[in-house]
Amino acid sequence: MTTRSMRRIRMAAVVAALAAGGAVAVAQSDSFDRLYAPIQPPKQIDLGKVELGKKLYFDPRLSKSGFISCNSCHNLSMGGTDNISTSIGDRWQKGPINAPTVLNSSLNLAQFWDGRAADLKEQAGGPIANPGEMAFTHTLAVDVLQSIPAYAREFKLIYGKDKIDIDMVTDAIAEFEKTLVTPNSRFDQYLLGNKQALTKDELAGYKLFNESGCVACHNGPNLGGNSFQKMGVVAPYKSASPGVEGRSAVTGKEIDRFTFKVPALRNVELTYPYFHDGAVWSLSEAVDVMGRLQLGKKFTPEENAQLVAFLKTLTGEQPVFQLPILPPSTEKTPRPRPFD
């Protein structure tokens, strides 16, 4: 199969997938704009859960050590990532994979690089109990929260029960995460009708992005996150984490080997380093690798610069909120165990 025919197939699949997902209308040949959509402010949000979830997101007592919170690796000061190749876990363990951004992650079709969690609520329980990450247990996490009167009252207010359970914990975290969207990027301003929002170079990059086939995988409101694709279509990717096999670990199917959820490109300027192994630090190099390995195309330096210029228009308004103040532990609270 030639790369051109592969590209046609992928584009057809995208259009079908988008139509099925109802995210946007089917693309017209003269306009790619319809393959994208502006980031929307979150709707149907439960603000009580958001405030509780915000505290939990910042609370390192959900880890065995008392040192690692959700925000440690999905740092909201830093594009919802840790800007490290692969994350640091309990006792400084080196994680196998790059921490994806939490920003706009509610738009993704599934969570984690391999999509093993259906949604944010399911995802939130993973790191807490992962021995390589927060290294705690759901039972102990709930025990910690239950031992803190201010938390116990807040859970009771919101969920109406005296006893906290892990479903409430992950539900509140997920509700907070739904608010972590980044609207009003310059690309969104362009999509909403301000055609002056992009410079000439950025528009040239956008055109290239569409016509070279980047859009085949990076489309929809999040420019990605809505399909699984093989990393290394035209040529194999030499991963810095060769043991990470991607989607096949979930489906058990050989065809899903080295297939990953397509990373969303929103705020990509902030979410370095790139790819599931976090091996590439510059957008320019990431564009080059993607062109060669996924599209069989070597972009010229000028094209590369235009694509990078376009990608930087995807940086939206970062979520701004007050750092939460956490209620103190009590004598009944299980103590952190950072060194045993």
Added chain:
Amino acid sequence: MTTRSMRRIRMAAVVAALAAGGAVAVAQSDSFDRLYAPIQPPKQIDLGKVELGKKLYFDPRLSKSGFISCNSCHNLSMGGTDNISTSIGDRWQKGPINAPTVLNSSLNLAQFWDGRAADLKEQAGGPIANPGEMAFTHTLAVDVLQSIPAYAREFKLIYGKDKIDIDMVTDAIAEFEKTLVTPNSRFDQYLLGNKQALTKDELAGYKLFNESGCVACHNGPNLGGNSFQKMGVVAPYKSASPGVEGRSAVTGKEIDRFTFKVPALRNVELTYPYFHDGAVWSLSEAVDVMGRLQLGKKFTPEENAQLVAFLKTLTGEQPVFQLPILPPSTEKTPRPRPFD
């Protein structure tokens, strides 16, 4: 020497020290209130430095790993501490000493438990370059900041120079830290004239605090932080960190062995675990140990509960501010090295 005569000597020393320091007027025998003072809102603050310093305080790129920021161990969601016995440093090294709170630390006579830094500015440079903490160098920290255009511009705006230096970095962090005061605790409301602000038990605890001699060391606006005292006056303290010798490491004098800066009691409800080794987790136990080892006094359970009730009135309004958004690194930024 009896414990009573020791107490008299210490109290006389305190009154002299307070008079010399000008913090409060000499105590009258009928009122201990004058030995304290309400927390004041910060004055003569440079807001440009505060906003820059806030970013730096939250920026893990001041560490070798890119994972540890000032806020990691002096967490402003958690009383300005990490609520761990001794802190976690680069590569999960176990620190030798408990992280003191940054809250109201501008009121202290010196910084660190052994007072080896004269002020907040001098303190701020310590952890960055400490191999057991952030494990970076001042040169590399400055290189990181200089490589990030938004930082370079902000430093130029505030300090008027094209080249960042470590003095500017620590100056800005210190200016932010000056804003981290916690006014309007119930004890402050009491000191300012609202005699109803404390309950009967809390008032009984306050009376005990004064008349038992706790005030001898824990006085002034921060209820401590304004003198160095020996840990274990009446009986030796069995430290969980016996190698930590305190002030003698700074002065070289045998008389300063196991002498430490008296920890401030403001927000003590939030700053557990207690003492320089972080070995004691409950306020009740801390009060018991202090009574026996420093005052030669065994408080009854009722007295202990009253003292703890009083100590909890020292929790003030926590600093509330927006989580800062950090400017992204560039291709020129030295990369974090968490695993090498």
